[in-house]
């Protein structure tokens with residue numbers, strides 16, 4: 090390398106010479122002459138010095154701001170000629186008017202930096218330049234040294250090889266002396282210290298070279314491995330992307346391939362983890378044609394559910410309904426026909442689902458029992474008017490005192506009893522006779538084979554006697570008439586025969602088919618004959634039942650027992666009901682936990698025509714519900730759920746209708762008053778009957794609405810409900826519990842307790858009578874005939890009249906009638922007797938009448954005087 094001076098170095102690097110000299114002095118190098126040689130060692134020392142001081146700042150520089158920035162803003166206006174025709178306008182001298190003025194804002198920013206800072210920066214820059222130059226020079230010197238060493242090593246290796254070759258040749262020429270020469274050479278080599286050092290250097294260099302080579306080879310290997318893995322991963326991702334694309338392509342979507350490609354690219358970007366997650370990702374494909382769905386349409390379905398089945402938004406369905414002219418909300422139930430229409434309109438395929446499908450599937454042959462028929466005992470219902478002796482008669486028959494235990498002496502709910510008579514077993518359904526139980530009695534007739542119609546011989550045929558005849562006829566059930574109370578002195582059995590014959594219940598002795606048995610439930614006279622007659626009647630009927638089939642029957646009554654849960658009285662009609670059977674009844678189901686007979690004793694089985702109390706149902710079935718034994722619990726639960734859903738839908742539909750009706754009627758008549766009722770009772774039948782009877786009291790002015798009904802004691806929630814709906818709270822044979830009583834007291838909710846249905850009816854009737862609007866009636870109080878008409882200058886036209894009927898009063902309104910047709914309606918202006926004004930004129934008296942605002946009264950007209958009276962009404 091050529092020798093260089095300090096000056097040369099300064100010129101090379103562009104650093105001012107004086108600054109370089111300062112740096113050298115600071116580095117502790119004595120350099121007075123810039124033309125002196127700039128040795129390598131000096132360069133290394135200077136580099137170390139610069140490295141150690143590089144970036145350091147004077148502490149003084151830290152104080153105060155190192156620079157100040159000044160900003161200046163100036164505004165001016167620029168007037169520009171309007172584009173296109175500016176010159177033309179200017180020629181006309183209208184430039185000012187047409188030119189455009191632009192506001193110009195000029196912003197200037199100037200930064201002043203401290204001198205010391207500038208100097209320091211310059212020094213810093215020079216130091217950096219020097220550092221770079223020195224570094225370069227020092228590196229170059231090192232490189233040169235290394236190359237020189239390498240060249241030397243190479244030269245020595247060649248020399249050694251040549252020497253070896255020469256010696257080999259010499260040895261070949263003088264084999265005897267070869268060894269000695271070689272030894273000599275070796276000893277010579279070992280003996281020379283310079284040669285030894287040289288050899289060591291060469292070995293070191295070679296070792297270094299080898300180490301560097303192996304290091305490079307190892308690095309390359311690692312790099313290659315990485316590259317290979319990267320390529321493998323990439324190939325895998327591409328394969329996956331291609332597979333996806335192929336799958337989509339096979340579905341015939343041209344677009345899909347593109348998307349899969351995009352997905353693949355995305356996956357590549359995300360890496361392996363991303364690729365795995367993208368495989369799970371779902372992609373939406375817009376269908377190219379409208380999707381036609383098969384939609385199951387049951388008998389009733391809510392709008393929301395129908396929309397769901399068609400996979401459309403409920404709002405869209407409601408819109409479609411509006412187009413069809415049907416207004417509905419999402420929770421509203423619609424009928425099958427409407428639903429089918431809507432499904433078709435929306436381009437789908439409706440499939441009508443019959444509700445019975447599931448019933449049939451679950452119940453199988455249970456609907457129609459198949460098997461060998463055997464004789465069964467008759468089911469007898471006693472019907473008749475109130476107090477004609479039904480309970481007394483049944484009491485006598487089964488020798489149990491039922492009547493004495495009943496509130497008000499009236500049977501309150503249907504009970505079923507099996508009694509042994511000489512004519513065989515008879516099952517009695519103890520139906521009550523009061524009108525409130527009409528609905529239950531109708532149900533009773535459906536399971537009944539024979540009706541005993543009790544008619545008191547002293548009272549004859551009464552309204553409920555007639556009703557009982559109608560029910561029996563409607564059900565096609567034969568009647569046996571018990572002409573009761575024949576022990577009474579005023580008993581008149583023939584009257585009963587006559588009255589019933591008039592209603593087409595003809596006695597046998599009169600050629601009809603009805604047996605009339607005179608009896609006394611009190612004394613027992615004729616009761617045996619009555620039972621014989623019933624037995625005879627049922628023999629004629631040849632009653633049969635299938636015993637060897639899954640049991641089925643009818644719920645006669647149900648109630649909630651505090652200890653035993655839901656309790657249902659069931660009349661078995663076919664098959665044999667056993668403890669452990671899985672039964673379904675209406676919307677309830679359950680495994681028969683226990684069977685009890687009419688005396689409350691446990692029995693294991695109950696055959697046809699046997700009334701039995703069943704424990705184990707999930708809830709209270711309705712009186713009249715069918716009971717069926719099913720195979721397994723799952724099926725029973727399924728069917729019960731289905732029925733519950735169905736009844737809920739129906740209820741929803743009914744509720745909606747009721748609300749609509751209410752709306753319409755309120756629109757028509759704003760004066761309709763509503764009495765809400767919350768009714769709780771001891772047994773389902775009573776609640777049902779009471780609810781129906783009370784609802785029947787509704788008329789066009791007062792509507793009675795049972796907002797809630799139920800079995801059991803009145804609880805807090807009943808009181809709350811009554812409060813919320815401003816309802817009357819009625820307890821029939823039940824009382825409010827302590828909490829409910831307290832709540833009722835606090836909120837002044839009245840509790841009405843009853844144990845006799847007609848008491849409840851009477852009280853409510855009188856209560857709602859008070860709610861009726863009083864009626865206004867017109868009463869004619871007098872009539873006068875016009876005999877003469879004359880005019881007075883003071884009073885105008887005056888009619889000379891004779892009061893022919895009642896009294897004519899001056900303050901009362903009048904009507905003028907001509908040939909019995911009203912020609913004017915108004916008031917009297919004056920009423921006079923001779924010259925005196927009077928307040929009233931009695932019948933048979935003449936008077937002068939002036940009619941206000943009417944001057945056309947003629948001879949022969951009648952003037953009718955009337956008054957308006959307000960009459961309180963009752964139901």
Ligand SMILES: Nc1nc2c(ncn2[C@@H]2O[C@H](COP(=O)(O)OP(=O)(O)OP(=O)(O)O)[C@@H](O)[C@H]2O)c(=O)[nH]1
Nearest residue numbers: 475476477478479480481499500522574609610611
């Ligand atoms: N003298 C006489 N009185 C009878 C006879 N049968 C019933 N009574 C009386 O008539 C009244 C009414 O009898 P119930 O058996 O309660 O009449 P019911 O038809 O069951 O009445 P409800 O349960 O209200 O439908 C009672 O006081 C009986 O004692 C009878 O044969 N002779």
